[in-house]
Amino acid sequence: MSPKLIKSRPFLCWVSDVFISDAFVGMPVLVFLFFIPVVLWGQSRSENLDKAVKQLLSLPESGAAQLSFYVTDKKGNPVYRYNENIGLSPASTQKIFTAICMLDTFGKDYRYKTSMAYSGKLNKGGLMGDLFIQSSGDPSLGSWRYEGYKVEDFKRQCISTLKDKGIKEISGSIWLDDSYFDFQSVPGGWPWNDMGNYYGAGVWGINWRENRFDLILENGIIKSTSIKLPKLTWYAEIVKEGTADKSIVYTAPYSPFAFIKGKLPPNKKMVISGANPLPPLSLGSEIKQWLRENSILFDGEVYLYSQEKTEKRVPPKFPEQNIILTYYSPPLDRLLYYFMQESINLYGETFVKTLGKEKLMEGSFISGLTYLKSFWVKSGLSPYSINFLDGSGLSPQNYISAKAQVQALLWSIRQSWFPEFLGYLSPYKDGIYMKSGTIKNTKSYAGFYKDYVFSITINNYQGTDASSALLRILQELD
DSSP, X not given: OOOEEEEXXXXXXXXXXXXXXXXXXXXXXXXXXXHHHHHHHHHHHHHXXXXXXXXXXXXXXXXXXXXXXXXXXXXXXXXXXXXXXXXXXXXXXXXXXXXXXXXXXXXXXXXXXXXXXXXSEEETTEEESOEEEEESOOTTTXXXXXXXXXXXXXXXXXXXXXXXXXXXXXXXXXXXXXXXXXXXXXXXXXXXXXXXXXXXXXXXXSOOGGGEEEEEEETTEEEEESSOOTTOEEEEEEEEOXXXXXXXXXXXXXXXXXXXXXXXXXXXXXXXXXXXXXXXXXXXXXXXXXXXXXXXXXXXXXXXXXXXXXXXXXXXXXXXGGEEEEEEOOOHHHHHHHHHHSOOHHHHHHHHHHHXXXXXXXXXXXXXXHHHHHXXXXXXXXXXXXXXXXXXXXXXXXXXXXXXXXXXXXXXXXXXTHHHHHHHSEEEETTEEEEEEEXXXXXXXXXXXXXXXXXXXXXXXOSSOHHHHHXXXXXXXX
């Protein structure tokens, strides 16, 4: 028998989404009255959400905005939907897709590794040959975030290994094998205004200090940098005006030129963070200094495999047979925590290249994004609801629907590692865990709001506080 929609005349409203077969028509009216308050409670919630959405979209600031919003319970039953199938730029909530794929593909104990090796011969305290450093793209190498894995820890292991081998002099060169990934360090689609800033750092086979640096200025004049940036020439166009930093750093991968432009407060010391245009070279420069500090003689040069490519030269083969140190990263579980909590774009792009290298044998953005999309299609998402241009969400050319994001979160609930993943999300208040995202004129939130799973994104919103605007809507889930 076909289901019938119940119309409740005493309450003067439609009880939508509740159906009953003819077999129950003869049941006492009181039974139905018992269910009606529950239905009306849910209907009221949906109505309140709809009212809040329409109120936001009626504002002048939303005149050209697009909103995608989807809410379900934890079983996947829809609670509210608005343009849920429209693909919008998700900003950093894109990281949800990358984090889940990495966790499911490699497991929480996966580690990157960096190796030190030598060529030639060890002879009476001297290395008659070259020293090599090779990495699998560890994004945390030299990071300040992890106890036991900081610059000092890596330095100590490198120097102690050389001393244990009795090496007091190196006669050859230092080679940085940064060839684990392909040559392209920044995804297509990243805005030029973002690339030189610390959050727009590119990816190398050897990453170092999260591929960022601090630029120190006094009264608008460049004084120094926090780390060595060999062979880099600076140009500045600074207007000394105002009380806040309104400057942009421009650097480009492999480029020997850097540029800072904008407004900075007069008569004040300012620290501006930027993206290192060639991180492996900075590591090589620091290794030279470490050797000097520890009385290990070295008068040679530092070479990068990537630079040899630009000079159309073939670098020497990494001497696998003479590895003397293997240095491991913190476990993936810890990297994913900071990836999500601190929204580190470098980690997301490294993860994408890692997926491509490990699963499709090519460490490129194209292969990594191909695998990322195929992973989610196999997990039940429509291929037309997700369009990935990077792994972090910095590109405004990513397009993802709110429904696809909720489906991904619902899928995660059923996995054995879900408690770990939930811990990567930022706690907003009791029972609410979510990831936020922000790029120009875009704001997004996605996660778990008590008993609900949700995703909300607004693009091209011209107001000054998109965060508060979206949070006011989400409060209707309380």
